[in-house]
Amino acid sequence: MKDLHIQSNQFELPQQFETLNKLCQCFKDQEFFVIGATARDMLSIALGIDLSTRTTRDLDISIAVESWDSFMKVQELLINSGFEKDSIRKQRFYYKYFELDVVPFGKLSEDGAKIFWPPEASPEMTVRGFESVLKECVNVKVDDADIEFKIPTTAGLFVTKLDAWIDRGLEKDNDMDDMMYLVDNFYLPNCTEPVYTEVFEAVEDSDMFISGAYMLAMDASLLLSDEEKAYYKDKIETELTKQEASLLIQKSMKSSKKDYDTVYRAWELFVKRLVK
Structure with missing residues (x-):
């Protein structure tokens, strides 16, 4: 899926559309990405599936910049635009009282993994994988208006x-819920030949939840660098060794309402396919 056309009335809140409209006017010469x-909701619309029951009351975007000085110019542009x-x-x-979080990434990050906001180097935020994920995006156009922006693919959003x-x-629990x-x-929505x-062949019992995890890993493996894949492999496998004591497993069970064996197998196959 490369392009997505949606209607303004498909936004959960009018303020989301209004804020995005303003951002598109503000960043005419600079790409930004909705995360x-x-x-998530836009991908749901594209795939024709029910929207998540976890609603959102804000908007998150990410923007590539060369330096913190460049980001300060982005900040000034936003303030001057209202x-x-x-x-x-x-x-x-x-x-207009609607929350917008703007996360910069790019050359200002530490080894492409983290950003440390000046001057106190706080807060610290992870942007690992952003450059890889956002090379392969979905172009979103709203109505017939001049409102166009990008969102990650489903696997890309999963990685973020x-x-x-x-x-x-x-x-x-928001991130795990998503x-x-x-x-x-x-x-x-995505299972086609081949x-x-x-x-x-990989999922013996054809469980759709486990199959979904495996397919997300298939797509994520095409997006990420070998270094990034090795990082996620290490993090997930460390959690899997903890078995029932794993916070990753416990939170996954809570959010998915699936049993231990299903969740464990889903993550096990995810990491196995990610580094295949």
Whole structure:
């Protein structure tokens, strides 16, 4: 899926559409990417599946910049275009009281993995995989208006959510909820030949949840560098060795409402296919 056409009335909140419209006007000469729950909902619309029950009340975007000085210019552009800067959260802005989080990535990151907001080097945020993920995006056009932007593919969004969960898994369940939603809904809309044959051979009982995890790994393996795949492999396998004590497994079971064996097998096959 390379292109997605949606209608403005398909947005959960009018403020989402209004804020995106303003961002498109603001960033006419600079690409930005919608991430987070809004991207999740747009992918759901594209795949024709039910929207997640976890609703969103904000908008998250990511933008590639050369340096923190470049990001300060982005910030000035937003403020001059009518966005209000949050006095505490460095990534947060408001447009008519609607929350907007802007996450920079690119050459300002440490080895392409983390960003440290100046001047205190805080907060620290993971942007690992962003450059790889966002090379392969879905172009979104709203109505017939001049509103066009990009979102990650389903596997790309899964990777950004996995990164976020590794960073803050103890703090909240939102990222795991979204990952499990993607796993649970990915198989049927995407299972065509020759994909079906490989999945059928790998997943002995043809469980759709496990098959969804396997297929996400197939797509993610095409996006990520060998170094990035090795990083996720290490993180996931470390959790799998903990078995029932694994926070990854426990949170996955809670979010997916699946049993231990199903969740364990899904992650086991995910990492196995990711580095194949």
